[in-house]
Amino acid sequence: MTPAPLTVPAAHFVDETRQQRLAVREGLAVGLATAAYGVSFGALSVAAGLDIWQTSFISIVMFSGGSQFALIGVLAAGGVAAGPAAIASAALLGVRNGIYGMRTASIVGSGLWRRLAAGWITIDESTAVALAQPTPRSRRVGFWVTGLAVFIGWNATTLLGALIGDALGDTRAYGLDAAAAAAFVGLLWPRLKRMQAIAVAVAAAVVAATLTPVLMPGLPVLVAALVAVVVGLFNWLGGPVLPRAASARKGLRP
């Protein structure tokens, strides 16, 4: 009879292979789903007044959906004059990627170039899929497969969307301004699980709408961000603190 301990490595190996295969499958599925709405970014960016080159540049270099939609949203409302506010909005929405990087730094492997590439594709999706995997190897596989799948899909469909938007002409008649607002609703929705987040969302929306007639375009959004800083600092409506479980798993959006 074979002693029980000898079977453990084999079972472990099979299990590990299976975990990696599951991580690959999950990463590709998320990449495909994300690519589908790259089309809306491309079309809305052209509607906001950017050309196809500028639109693709943002998707390649910035590569973070929330920041990208924010940038073109503020530019659509305020034009080039709102540039500083548009940059600030995109940057503030990009802060969470830095937080993700602190978590994924131990997952992605070593070497300067590899870490540079990993940083580039550190977004909601790659972080969420990576952290959801059970073993170190499957976490690494999940991170890279998801990040690269989303990067390729998102950029291909951004270009497609930009070409469609370019062909449409008068975008208001097609309701693309409403589509932009709906896209933000889709990015926000998965994050509204807790009372604190819901309260912050409502308060920020009220602040931004109230200040719109008073301040120049772009600034109401930045002032509304202060709601998050104040509520987060004092942890109003916060309940128990869960430092590590937060952030990435809540929103599966780039």
Place this chain on the structure above:
Amino acid sequence: MTLWQIIIAASIVVLALKLAGYVVPPALLAKPTPSRIADLLTVALLAALIAVQTLGSGQSLALDARLPAVIVAAGLFAIKTPFIVVVIVAALVAAGLRALT
């Protein structure tokens, strides 16, 4: 600033923030407050962008076809409709209302 300068500056800042996460000591993350503020910051900015994108018209507020479209979108997200479908339906609602009025 030209449009290109705005786009390049914003892209570099967002990319730099991602890379910063790989060089900052992870001890910062152990503290719950920065992490919580970053989470809520995302929520507040997205909510504010929804308000401005739905109600803003330059530097004034306007109630038009966008509001019903956004309400329909929120309802569809609540019943887990795929992102791209919701965005298209929202566009169709606004376009339809504008064609009728």
